[in-house]
Amino acid sequence: MTLSLDLPAHLTAADCALVAALAERNLAAHGDGLLGLVLSGSAGRGMATERSDLDVFVVLGDEAAAERTTAHSSDVDEIPWSRSELDAPGAFGTEDWWHRWSCAWAPVVLDRTGGAIVTALRRQATLTPEEADAVLIDHDRLDGWINFAYRALKSDRDGRPLETRLDAAESVPWLLDVVFAIAGRVRPYNKYLAWELRTHPIEEWPADDLLGLVQRTLEGDVDAVRETFVRVRAACSAYDASRGHSRTTDMIAGWGDELRLLEVRPG
Known part of the structure; x- marks a missing residue:
């Protein structure tokens, strides 16, 4: 049997040959146990x-996958994934969570399940409304971002530039979790952040806007932190309205008078 592969047009001829050889090798080893390949x-x-x-x-x-482990070489990392694992997205904070973005925008070069692999990949890379709530609220990513942003602004107010920059930088991963959770997506690995924002935009966060705020925040620019807070609060209001609750806006409001430092530069 010869497999028909749907290889991306940008793949080199040498890489196409590597994938084809991998496919034939796995077909020979597993027969009908080979369900698909994802690049x-x-x-x-x-x-x-x-x-x-x-x-x-x-x-x-599942039976075929139980016999396999990841195989590394200089050309190919061949990573076995059982159908059960693919169909079971990991919860935030678990080991399986960190694999979920690997599925985002990843081309399926072979699907012998009639489309089920494509559906499972999409499910891995996106968040249900309940999962988004969990990331934002139950796992404190929104509150955590505000906390680091607030600490950075306090240090700036008190004339501590190093501490300002450290807390501003530490706020960035929390911010990105918030932005992507509100958009219903798993946050990309840092290497792919700019690529995803430009090729799969988030309407409320144009790539240049968000990347610019991130860059300025990493440099300790407290005005960028305040600008980001304004946008996050607006995004949370829209998010709560879409969800029919007030959980994120309530969390922000819970900061009370301390929000003034996030809203206005001290005179």
Whole structure:
């Protein structure tokens, strides 16, 4: 049997040959237990360089997957993934959570399930409304971002530039979790942040706007922190309205008078 692969047009001929050989090898080893192949990493997203290898998820039936471990080489990382694992997105903070963005925008080069792999990848890379609530509220990513932003502004007020910059920088991962959770997405790995914002925009956060705020925040620019707070608060209001609750706006309001430091530069 010869497999028909749907290879991305940006893939080099050499990489196409590597994927084809991997597919045939897995077909020979697993037969009907081979369910599909997913090309992740830089190659899957058109960002490969001459130093990039291929990251290929080999989707297998549960019995076949139990016999496999990840195989690394200089050319290909071959990562077995059982159908059960693919169909069960991990919760925030668990080991499986950190694998979820690998599924985002990753081309399926072989799907022998009639489309179920595509659906499962989309589910891995997106958040249900309940998951978004959990990231924002139950796991304190919104409150945590406000906390670091507030600490940075306090240090700036008190004339501590190093501490300002440290807390501003530490606020950024929390901010990105908030932005992507509100958008219903898993936050991308840092390497792919600019790529995702530009190729799959978030309407409320144009790429140049968000990346500019992040860059300025990393530099300890407290005006950027305040500008970001204004936008986050507006985004939370819209998010709560769409969800039919007030959980994020209530959390922000819970900061009370301390919000004044986030809203206005001290005179």
